[in-house]
Amino acid sequence: MKDADNQAVLRIVLVRHGETDWNRTRRFQGQQGAELNQRGRAQAKALALALRQEPLKAIYSSPLARAIETAKAINRYHQVSLEQRNGLMEMDLGDFNGLYAKDLMRQHPEFFKAWSEDPASVRMPNGETLEEVQVRAWAAVEEIVRAYPDGSVLLCGHHFANLTILCKILGLGLTHFRRLYQAPGALNIIEKGRGRYSLICINDTCHLKGIDRSS
Numbered sequence: 259m260k261d262a263d264n265q266a267v268l269r270i271v272l273v274r275h276g277e278t279d280w281n282r283t284r285r286f287q288g289q290q291g292a293e294l295n296q297r298g299r300a301q302a303k304a305l306a307l308a309l310r311q312e313p314l315k316a317i318y319s320s321p322l323a324r325a326i327e328t329a330k331a332i333n334r335y336h337q338v339s340l341e342q343r344n345g346l347m348e349m350d351l352g353d354f355n356g357l358y359a360k361d362l363m364r365q366h367p368e369f370f371k372a373w374s375e376d377p378a379s380v381r382m383p384n385g386e387t388l389e390e391v392q393v394r395a396w397a398a399v400e401e402i403v404r405a406y407p408d409g410s411v412l413l414c415g416h417h418f419a420n421l422t423i424l425c426k427i428l429g430l431g432l433t434h435f436r437r438l439y440q441a442p443g444a445l446n447i448i449e450k451g452r453g454r455y456s457l458i459c460i461n462d463t464c465h466l467k468g469i470d471r472s473s
Contacts, residue, residue, distance in 0.1 A: 318414070329414040418435075
């Protein structure tokens with residue numbers, strides 16, 4: 259892939275996996291192995307259809323089941339290398355894995371206050387910080403960029419992991435990560451050329467129109 263001046267450009271398609279039952283019930287899943295639900299599989303299929311003409315050279319995925327299932331659905335139209343990268347895994351939520359969002363404020367009010375006011379300074383109990391997630395996620399991005407200086411590749415990740423990547427590209431501090439959002443089944447387009455990254459689109463869900471809760 260070349261730009262107008264015939265310079266190499268890498269196109270990175272960054273997607274979030276489809277919905278799981280834990281997403282639907284607002285239950286923190288972190289690095290738990292929840293699989294896609296029926297709606298999530300429909301979202302993965304819609305993603306695959308939207309990207310079927312994308313000339314992907316490779317697909318990289320978090321090793322968690324919901325991401326792998328989404329990546330495999332997309333790869334049906336491409337049949338390219340599908341590799342797993344731990345750096346793309348979701349944030350390790352530690353003691354909060356399995357907790358319902360509605361219970362966080364009630365059971366852990368001090369943590370909830372800190373997480374709401376300055377999330378970049380907070381460590382999940384026995385888990386990770388946003389900065390640690392960003393360091394490993396960005397390392398995975400840079401490894402992939404070195405392997406593919408041009409063309410098009412796809413990365414399949416998660417809500418927090420994807421947001422830290424997008425914050426890095428935008429130069430946005432992690433304290434402000436809530437200014438961005440990643441819906442289940444959303445896609446983002448990033449281009450790398452002339453030594454810099456450009457965000458072409460973010461949280462695109464146009465391909466999901468018509469998929470409702472009964473899917």
